[in-house]
Each structure stands twice: as structure tokens, then as C-alpha cells.
Amino acid sequence: MTEHTTGRVDHEADLRKAGIRITRPRRIILRIVSETDDHPDAYEIFRRAVKVDKNISLSTVYRTMKLLEEHGTIQRHAFAGGPSRFEHAGEEHHDHLIDVETGDVIEFRSDKIEKLQDEIARELGYDILHHKLELYGRKRRSA
Amino acid sequence: MTEHTTGRVDHEADLRKAGIRITRPRRIILRIVSETDDHPDAYEIFRRAVKVDKNISLSTVYRTMKLLEEHGTIQRHAFAGGPSRFEHAGEEHHDHLIDVETGDVIEFRSDKIEKLQDEIARELGYDILHHKLELYGRKRRSA
DNA sequence: ATGCAAATGCAAATCGTTTGCAACAAAAAA
DNA sequence: TTTTTTGTTGCAAACGATTTGCATTTGCAT
Structure with missing residues (x-):
């Protein structure tokens, strides 16, 4: 068994199991998205991929x-106005709190909220595939 | 004083006050967006506007x-994938559930979630000004 | 190794949106 | 009210992001 050097999940095996062909381009792209920390758009991924295979x-x-x-x-x-940006899933899900004054982005996670969302969706007759929660706030100055 | 027939806010006066010219197209579009319940995109608004003025x-x-x-x-x-969709502001806050298959947008509101958000923000040292919560789901087929 | 379905690269097409520009209309000035 | 000023319009062309048709190539089961 070829053990891959990244300590992470083996996506290739995953995809193969789903009957998806592993081609050279796909392997390269997969590597790029699973190794990056940021949220590149398609063109940025393309730019990085070309460095590997022209x-x-x-x-x-x-x-x-x-x-x-x-x-x-x-x-x-999907951000307003711009291109779609991608993020390697499978990490733990988190939401964002945006500081409206500084632009800082704070990641957080609440199982309660996640659960509530599922509940609400179920009541409306839906299954949630994913969601986006952004809080926009201002740092509280201790009075 | 010309009282407008809608019971709502007088946007025209508002805009005039802000030094914005009220033209025939703007008046028509304004009326369309302030009278609709759904979340039309630009083309849909255009389609409705044309009915009024070709x-x-x-x-x-x-x-x-x-x-x-x-x-x-x-x-x-800016929902994922599709065009921007617009909504008359100033109404009561609500969140959105987007049907990933049809693009339908369902409004909902949960005080519990709102409250949880405030809690989380407080714990992080913030006061929430506003937020955006979007659920992306697929209609559950009753088994 | 071989065959075939699936994936690729390329160019052209498509979709949502913006823009340059000449004609035009709203508000300001006369 | 007419004129002037200035912002707005409609149109067509341009744009950026994404998708697609098609001839060629590739993965991979046999």
C-alpha cells in the first residue's frame, strides 16, 4: 500500500471508491486544495496547478x-461580486465572526447552533447540506 | 402633500432627501421591490418593470x-451559483434556507438561534450588529 | 498490451453584470 | 416658463467567471 506523505485523509482512495477516475490533473488539483490554508478561487488553483504541469x-x-x-x-x-472560492472540507466546520471595525475574522463553533439549524431545516422539510453563518460585531468595551 | 397609496415608508422622499433624482424608471423599480414578498434577481425585476414601461x-x-x-x-x-437576489430592507430580520436544487429561497426565523448567536458573541467579547445565516439544503423525500 | 468509456485541452459559447456614449429628462437657474 | 446644467437612460459592446462541444488523449479493467 502506498502511504502518502501527508498525514491526512487519502482522498484518492476515497474518490476511487466512488468510481471516480484519478487522472494526473485531478491528482495535482487535489493536492493543491488539500494542502492550502487559504481560500483560493478557480483561477488561483489553476495558476498553482500550471506550475506543476504546464x-x-x-x-x-x-x-x-x-x-x-x-x-x-x-x-x-460564494462571495458577492467575486468568483467562488474553495476550501478543503473535512476539517472541523466553523463559522465566522467578523469585527466590523478592524475586519478581523474570528472562527468559532457551536454545536447547539448546528443542531438548531438541522432542527429548523427538518421542520421545513429539508436536509441541510451545508450552511454559512457570519456574525458581524463590534468589540465590547468593558464599561 | 401627496400621500402615497402604500401604507409603507416613502422611499422617494427618502431618496430625494439624499440628493438622488427620482426618475420614471427608478420610481417603477422602487415600487416593484417594495411591493414584492420574494427575492427577485435583476432580470426578474426587469421583466416586471417592462410590463409597466416597455x-x-x-x-x-x-x-x-x-x-x-x-x-x-x-x-x-449573493447566494451560491446564481445571480444576486434582492430584498426590500427594513422588514423584520429573518434568515434564509436555499433549496440547492430549485434555487427557491425560504425565509425563516428562530429566536433560539438569534439568542445563541448573542451568547456566543458575548463570550468572544463582541456585540453583534447584524448577521447572515444561510442554510443550503435539499428537500427531504419522505421515505 | 488493448479497447473503450471517461477525461482533457482548446476555443467558442453562455451567463450575470458593467461600461462608454450619444440622446434625453430632471432639477436648478434665469 | 424657458433655458441651462447635470445626472440618467437605453443601447450595444465589453467584461469576468464559468460552462460546453468536440476532437484527442488517458485511465484502467480485461
Whole structure:
């Protein structure tokens, strides 16, 4: 068994199991998204991929992102105005608190809220695939 | 004083006060967005506007939406994948559940979640000014 | 190794949105 | 009210992000 050097999940095996072909471009893209900390858009992923294999096309990046998204390997974030940005999923989910004054982004997580969301969705007849929660706040000055 | 027939806020006066010209297209668009319950996108607003005045252009709709957004009259929602959708602001706060298959947007509100958010923010040392919660789900097929 | 379905690269198409510009209309000035 | 000023419009063309058609190549089961 070939053990991969990253300590993480073996996505390739995962995808293979789902009947998805592991091609050279896909392997490269997969590596890029699973090794990055930030939230690159398709073009940025393409730019990084080209450094590894000059032939990779932007179309393939887009196609692969869609594939990985459907398979749950990555998550897509759609910001107003700009391109979609992607994030390696499978890490622990978190939400964001944005400091409106400084622009700082604080990550947090609340199981209670997650649970409530599921409840609400169920009541409305839906299953939640994912969600986005952003709190916009100001640092409280202790009176 | 010309009293308008809608029982609501007089946006025209508001905008005038802000030094914004009230033109025929703007008046029509304003009426459409303030009278609808759903979350139309620019093209849908355009479609409705054309019924009132055949000459109105899609560009003007876009320009007006940006204007109204900047002025706080409407709110823009950038849901994943699709076009921006608009909503008349100033109503009671609510969150959104987006049907990933149809694009339908369902409004909901949960005081519990609102309260939890405040709690979390307080723990992190913040006061929440506003927030955005979007659930992306798929309609549950009753087994 | 071989065959075939699936994936690729490329260019062209598509979608949502913005922009340049000449004609036009709203508010200000006369 | 007419004129002037200045912002707004409609149109078409441009744009950025993404998707697609198609001929070629590739993974991978046999």
C-alpha cells in the first residue's frame, strides 16, 4: 500500500471508491486544495496547478472543483461580486465572526447552533447540506 | 402633500432627501421591490418593470439596484451559483434556507438561534450588529 | 498490451453584470 | 416658463467567471 506523505485523509482512495477516475490533473488539483490554508478561487488553483504541469487547463480546474464539491471533498464559498472560492472540507466546520471595525475574522463553533439549524431545516422539510453563518460585531468595551 | 397609496415608508422622499433624482424608471423599480414578498434577481425585476414601461432597460435595473443597495433601501443576497437576489430592507430580520436544487429561497426565523448567536458573541467579547445565516439544503423525500 | 468509456485541452459559447456614449429628462437657474 | 446644467437612460459592446462541444488523449479493467 502506498502511504502518502501527508498525514491526512487519502482522498484518492476515497474518490476511487466512488468510481471516480484519478487522472494526473485531478491528482495535482487535489493536492493543491488539500494542502492550502487559504481560500483560493478557480483561477488561483489553476495558476498553482500550471506550475506543476504546464498543460492543465482552467476548464479542468472548474470541472474538478465541481466534482470535488459534489463528492464533499471541498466546499464552495460564494462571495458577492467575486468568483467562488474553495476550501478543503473535512476539517472541523466553523463559522465566522467578523469585527466590523478592524475586519478581523474570528472562527468559532457551536454545536447547539448546528443542531438548531438541522432542527429548523427538518421542520421545513429539508436536509441541510451545508450552511454559512457570519456574525458581524463590534468589540465590547468593558464599561 | 401627496400621500402615497402604500401604507409603507416613502422611499422617494427618502431618496430625494439624499440628493438622488427620482426618475420614471427608478420610481417603477422602487415600487416593484417594495411591493414584492420574494427575492427577485435583476432580470426578474426587469421583466416586471417592462410590463409597466416597455422602454426600461436591464442596465437601468442593475444601476438602480446598486443605488438602492448603497442607500440601504434594499439588501443584496449573493447566494451560491446564481445571480444576486434582492430584498426590500427594513422588514423584520429573518434568515434564509436555499433549496440547492430549485434555487427557491425560504425565509425563516428562530429566536433560539438569534439568542445563541448573542451568547456566543458575548463570550468572544463582541456585540453583534447584524448577521447572515444561510442554510443550503435539499428537500427531504419522505421515505 | 488493448479497447473503450471517461477525461482533457482548446476555443467558442453562455451567463450575470458593467461600461462608454450619444440622446434625453430632471432639477436648478434665469 | 424657458433655458441651462447635470445626472440618467437605453443601447450595444465589453467584461469576468464559468460552462460546453468536440476532437484527442488517458485511465484502467480485461
